[in-house]
Amino acid sequence: MSRRLATRLLWLVLVLCVPVPFFLVETGQAPAAALLQMLSVVLLLIATEGGEGAVSLIAAILAAQAVFAMIVLGLIATATMRITERLAGPRGLTAVLVLATILAVAAFFLPVYRTPFRAGGLHSTLIEAFE
DSSP states (O other), X not given: OOHHHHHHHHHHHXXXXXXXXXXXXXXXXXXXXXXXXXXXXXXXXXXXXXXXXXXXXXXXXXXXXXXXXXXXXXHHHHHHHHHHHHHHGGGHHHHHHHHHHHHHHHHHHSOOEEOTTOTTOSEEOHHHHTO
């Protein structure tokens, strides 16, 4: 596996699993991918109902937060890859894959997300964050 592919894989896991803060009516912590999911629902609402009122502002705020989070997570993935390669040498790719796996498994089982829009409760796991 190449360094670029491993970096992109780590970035994808970070986007899907790492809780990032968001501010929209309420504050919370959700994966950047969940912000993109909320954005897609708002964009569908704009497409069917029109963009008058606060819905356009909500879409802009969600888009800005999601893009900012994905850029920051990309920088973190690149820095993690470089540091791991310097510390572990050729085993750096394996270390990054192990780290990505640990992050993904932890996200599925630990309630690390704070989702105020979820009816089932405030804290949730990865699957519940996308409900």
